Amino acid sequence: MAVNTAAIGKTFAPATYAVGREKIREYAHAVGETDPLYLDVDAARAAGYDDVVAPPMFAVVYSLPAVWPALFDEEVGIDFGRMVHAGQEFEWGPVVVAGDEITTTASLKDVSDRRGNGFFVFESVSVNGRGEAVCTGLWSNIVRGA
Amino acid sequence: MQPGDELEPLSVTPDRYLTVRYAGASGDFNPIHIDEEFARDVGLPGRILHGLYTMAQVARAHTEAGGGPASLKRLSVQFRGMGVPEVELTVTATVREVRDDDGVAVIDSNCEQDGKRVIRNAEAQLRLEP
Numbered sequence: 097m098a099v100n101t102a103a104i105g106k107t108f109a110p111a112t113y114a115v116g117r118e119k120i121r122e123y124a125h126a127v128g129e130t131d132p133l134y135l136d137v138d139a140a141r142a143a144g145y146d147d148v149v150a151p152p153m154f155a156v157v158y159s160l161p162a163v164w165p166a167l168f169d170e171e172v173g174i175d176f177g178r179m180v181h182a183g184q185e186f187e188w189g190p191v192v193v194a195g196d197e198i199t200t201t202a203s204l205k206d207v208s209d210r211r212g213n214g215f216f217v218f219e220s221v222s223v224n225g226r227g228e229a230v231c232t233g234l235w236s237n238i239v240r241g242a
Numbered sequence: 243m244q245p246g247d248e249l250e251p252l253s254v255t256p257d258r259y260l261t262v263r264y265a266g267a268s269g270d271f272n273p274i275h276i277d278e279e280f281a282r283d284v285g286l287p288g289r290i291l292h293g294l295y296t297m298a299q300v301a302r303a304h305t306e307a308g309g310g311p312a313s314l315k316r317l318s319v320q321f322r323g324m325g326v327p328e329v330e331l332t333v334t335a336t337v338r339e340v341r342d343d344d345g346v347a348v349i350d351s352n353c354e355q356d357g358k359r360v361i362r363n364a365e366a367q368l369r370l371e372p
Contacts, residue, residue: 125263126295127267127298127302131310134311151302152301153298156294182320183318184321188314234318
């Protein structure tokens with residue numbers, strides 16, 4: 097089955113995520129982070145930050161509201177039940193802290209056929225309220241038999 | 243940090259309900275991670291770990307060995323196999339090079355569970371003086 101490459105280059109609606117202190121704590125606890133910078137406002141302020149710091153992989157939390165709809169986009173046409181997350185890359189800029197509002201825009205970078213499977217690469221670009229790129233992500237997904 | 247140095251290995255055993263907590267914390271509610279019956283129906287052995295949870299353990303191994311959250315500049319991973327709850331994950335990482343021009347360490351890592359790699363060919367860039 098040929099993969100559908102027509103949607104390559106498509107950019108999806110941006111999504112803005114307001115980073116909350118308790119959400120950072122919830123995330124930090126779920127992944128086992130114990131650094132007080134993530135958990136304790138006083139410790140974060142003593143280190144020069146305005147509020148608790150988001151762990152780098154919190155990028156998943158603020159990016160997903162933009163990436164998720166891209167995965168389900170009809171033009172892209174991914175059969176979600178056959179999709180497997182194949183690879184992930186993040187590159188980080190300035191750290192994100194509670195109180196930041198992060199706007200993420202996702203796009204479809206590439207679609208190819210790899211031995212009969214569809215290989216879909218999405219890019220996410222996340223920017224804070226000062227216009228600084230806080231994280232760029234590449235999300236690679238294989239769709240079996242696509 | 244010098245080429246050939248190994249970071250302190252990180253081991254963690256995700257408990258039975260970890261995937262539920264990670265789903266809530268991350269917003270990724272794909273049922274293959276939280277619904278045993280659904281996972282089996284689509285041919286999986288049972289609920290599997292979120293790849294991005296496992297990647298978060300790789301990230302943590304680096305930030306704990308480096309200078310905290312501001313030190314991690316880049317991380318890329320390939321997911322292989324499937325991680326499962328209630329079995330220990332171990333992240334091992336080795337410094338490949340330390341760049342003179344920008345003080346960034348390039349570090350290779352893997353994450354294993356029960357002798358099988360669930361993340362392989364991970365590559366990180368860590369700022370040694372953020």
